[in-house]
Amino acid sequence: MTSLDAIWQPFTLGEIQLSHRLAMAPMTRNRADSEGVPGDLISEYYRQRASLGLIISEGAQPSAVGQGYMNTPGIYTPEHIAGWSKVADAVHENGGHLFIQLMHAGRLAHQDNNTEGQLPVAPSAISAEQEIYTPNGKEIAPVPHELSTAEIQDVIAEFRHAAASAVAAGADGVEIHSANGYLLHQFLAPNANQRTDEYGGSVENRARIVIEVAKAISEEIGAHRTGIRISPAFPLGGLDEGDVTAVRAQYEYLVSELAKLNLVYLHVHHLGDDELLASLRQTWPTAVLVVRYGRERENIAADVEAGLADIAPLGRMALANPDIVERLRTGAELNDVDPATLYAGGAHGYTDYPTLNQA
Template structure:
């Protein structure tokens, strides 16, 4: 694992190693979408991960899908995130806020306005979502008009500016996991007949336009992008042209000189190899479920530059120290992943010095 401990420059950041904290929904935000004081402690505890990518953060009211997820579109949100970024910076870490518009992956019961969700096409994902009243089927969303799409792009731009105002080192655009951008990429979720659907280029258009707007607002060195090829979350089927949509998308994003590309790897090794050859800047590759001893394999084989870590960092705020020292890892309590207060959030133990 020697390669894990080599320093790397990413955008404006000088990272001390090749690990990063992956974005993970934790459901601890206040009702208005402001991060809680618990979140200040949670992220501060994990600052040794170097680059911390926040949980999915909605850029607008329509962007929210789950209960108690944070936002970054008003002054209260900015004040809440500023506490977090200051503490992470004080501990020597860097912080990117992930902008996550869920699109159709929402339920009116979970949002502040209780409106119908929005999506590329009026097609329900065919899955259930947790609400305060239990699991419910996700209803059919409203199809975005071309004017609506322009407004959503504007919301992303403004949210990125708000993230920088809150002290973040940058933003990660969430183009993965069945959410809005991924819904434009998907074949079964995007049945549009206009310039945002049909062809390979059109399926990638929304992702590219969002990214260009954010780059124009805050700069490419403060912008990352996440994809999840071949990952069928949220009822997404990318279809036969899916791999080619990603090849085209990555090629176009590469022209923008972003800080990094972040892949949640879905098992298509040929596509991963192709993306590595297309992408010029830092590549983060997250393989869920890999054994601890395989963390550095993609870096060792020059398929990645950084290995983002998810679940292990929930239960091990000092994951870097434990890995370096060969110390035993604490097992996470999955019952507390998405709900509750301190328990399962900021009460996991550190190694004794």
């Protein structure tokens, strides 16, 4: 037995048959056009990596104000649907399955980056105080507009519409982004959510919008097409979710409520609280995906082998190695990531990483 044997077993994810336990993790790459439409270059990028089986796309904004960064794709206009349709076709033609991640950036944004010049929105009018790249260079994220209770319902409707748009584009499902410092994660963090209505204050209230978004999307496209990503205690975007006790209370409640919806998977971006991860695994009725920063190749299968996860999504390894599945199967060397091209436009550092055959 090698340490990677556990990932070569087949797995049924909802109505999808996967031949192994690897997946492609969502990664922002900033290659869409100025209107958020994914073009041929993005289709080629995902086509190259389709052997990963389950492709979770970069975050796509569900509305103009949901856009955080320049040249991120949207999934709410007919043009977006047409662009993503080509991506879905490219993935399917090469044996993969596409889940589009729905990412509303919330306060981690700048008005110069979205197509309508709208001030970012958030649970409370508190700046993320993070630097955001804009057409004018680096800017500090502004103080966002605090969503009214009625406007929260509009956001939920935007997520629902985006999910329907993703399925219309031919995607196999969507991943709700409730992690990594973005809008839904902001509602979970007391230092970003200081509301006094039904969406703030208590553990239950802070989780409310996440649960309502998940309900709306699963009603719209089916629970078997709906996954969700969380990142307990991740401080990205200036968030502070409190001490270990507070974090566990928040996420054990959130996941126990989401579990009732029978969503197709829970995707945990894991920071290291293994006791919490084990608790969430016990609570969750369907598939669990676990990704960790800086994981070495010999540890890729560790969470699957330990029974903590069913699928192991790959980030930078997949980014730099379009044939990562073949490389792992054969023990071949891996390409290194070129950090200078992660968020730069064009094919360089995007679709020109060599395969084993090309090397």
